[in-house]
Amino acid sequence: MAVTTGIFTNNRSRISKFITRVWEPFIPVPLLGWLFGAVLAVAIEQLFGLPLARILGLSRIPALFGVLVVLNDPTNLLLLLGVLLYDILVYILPISVAARLTIAPANWIASRLFNIQGWISAIIHILLIYGILHIWSDVSDYRLLIVRLTLIAIIFTLSLNVVNGYMGEFSCSHPGFIALGAYTASIFTVGLFINDNILGPALLPASLAALMFPIGLILGGIVAALGAILIAVPSFKTRGDYLAIISLAFTFIIKSLFENLEFVGGPRGLGNQPNLANLPTVFFWTVLSIWIINNFVRSTLGKALNAVRDDEIAANAMTVNTRRTKFVAFLFAAFWAGLAGGLFAHVIRYVNPSTFGLQMLAEVLAMVYFGGLNSVQGSIVGAVSINLLSEALRPLEIFKWIVIPLLLIVIMVFRPTGLISFKEFDFFKIIKPKRTSQKDVEYAPTAD
């Protein structure tokens, strides 16, 4: 350590020291405290956002923290200053002040809730997160769209992570599964509830649509899982690159299948989906998928995936039915991809075969590998950051596709398995109060 203290390490340690010093007062803030801060911030924006933005010289509330506005006109320093001030006044200041000031009450409430029943506390946290998203996205339709697409991207990423991260295979078939789910759910809703010139008149009253929508989504998932069988049967006999090749072919086959199916519009695509994928619906399915996938990967049946990935022969010798394990996981991942595809189709309200091509594959893969393999929180972070980034960098146009890959390369160099990889996601640990009596802090190893 003492041998070389170059200018590089010096700077780095100075930066990390600075970060620790800034972060220190916030260490005892529980998640609940941060959520209080966020509620305050979105409430302030809702109430005073527009006048404040006008005062700061902005024409309206900056949709994505002002990144879009600044990138559109990067030479306008006044605009940059306005945006910075807006972000500080509306987000950074309220969140940090509220989080810091509510340390005691937030910890108290968190520990009370936690002691009553862990899952009640979890539900309250989730509802708070929903509330924050709801108020935040209420400001503009653009935000609403972004939030919903980001939530759906979380399902895409997480389900792909099951195969590429937890199972350690390389699958490229996700756009195919998403397409299958999107088209199936669209045919279901448009065919049954909408008078459409491609799929014909409605068969059922439109009032049933919202009620039957989950059936359509699940059907989409099941069709995607059936598609997954086509890949799984030939490619899981052995390990290696076969799955990558076969699954890539599958994506192209599905794409050209829908291009040539006239009854779903062929290359023109299929529109007119009813507006069923509102924020609560999308949020509900996202939370459900995170919960179920996380449950699965933490069980012994799910951990079998890691055993298969790290050493398949040993897994087999330790009574793990490796073939069944791989099959189940692949179909499971395809199911969620298909279900999320159904949601996607009803958010965009138009599907077109060319959406489900190589670009979508690259985006989903980037989210998985950026966020981190083999971790649920990695997938969430990856999906949210890549999605927001690719939205925020939209004004850069073609350069966006230079910035994001560069970022990926940097990640690959410094953290080859992604930002947060090989971590277990334990929501109860996250919502736990940060400051309690000593005996609660003591870490007891749990069953799973």
Added chain:
Amino acid sequence: MWSMPLLQIEQMTKYFGGLRAVHDYNLQIEPGEIRGLIGPNGAGKTTIFNLITGIYPPTDGKVLFDGRNIVGLKPYQISALGLARTFQNMRLWRHMTVLEHVKQARYSKINYGLIGAFLGTPKRQEEESASARIAQELLELVGVSRFSNQVITNLPYGAQRRVELARALAIEPKILFLDEPTAGMNPEELEQMMRIIRRVHDELRMAIFLIEHRMRVVMELCEMIQTLVFGEVIAEGNPDDIRNNPAVIEAYLGEEVVT
């Protein structure tokens, strides 16, 4: 039934293409017996393990385990019947913790099914914590329970070996195959490993079939020893017989040294 051997192998032969790896191999192991298999490098010892545990099928011959022919069964089926093994090069799962390793080997004992895995039902919590308890006990038995929440790659080599043994024990085997359990160990680790093997045998009352390179280990642990050379058993007997058998000495040390 009591007189039937636990594991009975009759005239097992394996060809890899034209190469005869194992020829007319016979074996009988009674419950609770410790049996050794020795032989020079490349004699086919590990191949015999792989044939019995189903990694590849024998070209010919019968393998009866508990009176049932297990030829053609998949490795996971054979191991679930109660035939556990360790590996020469351990084959640990490098991203998993010690406890997870041992819990994973209880896969065949899991009854909660996929619904339980997806929804985290109370039945699942119960079974998972039961298997964690058993895993912890086994880790204590082999003396590495203090590492249970560590990722396996953080452990020293000797401890990794013991985790691998605990993993095999979690299957609750009737017979345990150990493929060079002391390979690469220093004298101290070797002593500990031998103590542990004996303890496992005494406390869990299972039969053990052991491949070893180190004569001392086999001679001290085993009641009966087979010597394998070029896929054929050239000598079988108790440690004294083997030690004094001219064919064994020749195979190991070369002709000139025979006294």
